[in-house]
Amino acid sequence: AQSVSQHNHHVILSEAASLELGCNYSYGGTVNLFWYVQYPGQHLQLLLKYFSGDPLVKGIKGFEAEFIKSKFSFNLRKPSVQWSDTAEYFCAVTPNQGGKLIFGQGTELSVKP
Amino acid sequence: EADIYQTPRYLVIGTGKKITLECSQTMGHDKMYWYQQDPGMELHLIHYSYGVNSTEKGDLSSESTVSRIRTEHFPLTLESARPSHTSQYLCASSDLLLAGGTDTQYFGPGTRLTVL
Numbered sequence: 626a627q628s629v630s631q632h633n634h635h636v637i638l639s640e641a642a643s644l645e646l647g648c649n650y651s652y653g654g655t656v657n658l659f660w661y662v663q664y665p666g667q668h669l670q671l672l673l674k675y676f677s678g679d680p681l682v683k684g685i686k687g688f689e690a691e692f693i694k695s696k697f698s699f700n701l702r703k704p705s706v707q708w709s710d711t712a713e714y715f716c717a718v719t720p721n722q723g724g725k726l727i728f729g730q731g732t733e734l735s736v737k738p
Numbered sequence: 739e740a741d742i743y744q745t746p747r748y749l750v751i752g753t754g755k756k757i758t759l760e761c762s763q764t765m766g767h768d769k770m771y772w773y774q775q776d777p778g779m780e781l782h783l784i785h786y787s788y789g790v791n792s793t794e795k796g797d798l799s800s801e802s803t804v805s806r807i808r809t810e811h812f813p814l815t816l817e818s819a820r821p822s823h824t825s826q827y828l829c830a831s832s833d834l835l836l837a838g839g840t841d842t843q844y845f846g847p848g849t850r851l852t853v854l
Contacts, residue, residue: 668828668845671842671844725783
């Protein structure tokens with residue numbers, strides 16, 4: 626069965642620190658990969674997605690993610706976080722040919738001003 | 739980006755009441771979904787639909803039911819609410835890969851349900 630694993634449950638950083646949130650998935654075929662963000666009190670929003678092509682994808686608000694097929698990973702990065710990045714981040718995977726979206730358990734990011 | 743609307747945003751009701759959570763989208767997406775999310779936890783798929791008159795149960799067992807009579811509308815109903823149903827319910831929609839879409843899911847704001 627497919628699964629998505631996010632390495633960190635809660636990450637605490639100071640402003641301007643660099644961020645990397647880990648995401649690994651288990652699925653044997655071609656996948657589409659997503660990162661969603663849920664700011665406090667707001668709905669789940671799409672941060673970025675990877676379908677094919679350049680494995681380094683850029684999203685909104687300065688976020689990027691790199692798909693490493695050999696490692697089944699899709700880690701999220703940001704060079705310098707801001708207090709406003711405080712949110713819960715979810716990695717999600719779906720088979721390339723369509724199917725259910727499988728979510729990781731989420732990583733709560735707290736950025737100290 | 740899809741416009742997904744959910745009402746009510748917050749609902750507090752007593753045990754045994756029948757409730758319907760509304761979800762509508764204005765982008766003409768064929769696929770719609772209901773997820774259940776507890777605080778700090780992952781999302782669990784409880785229902786989905788690939789089009790009008792199509793409904794399927796998701797990975798997480800749920801006592802709720804859904805209907806899809808119109809493309810834009812995907813309500814979720816609990817016939818008799820219980821405290822164990824207290825949770826956040828998220829609706830989402832996506833377009834079809836076969837129709838040239840990207841199958842990217844877009845989410846509504848959620849309904850936070852509390853059953854006393």
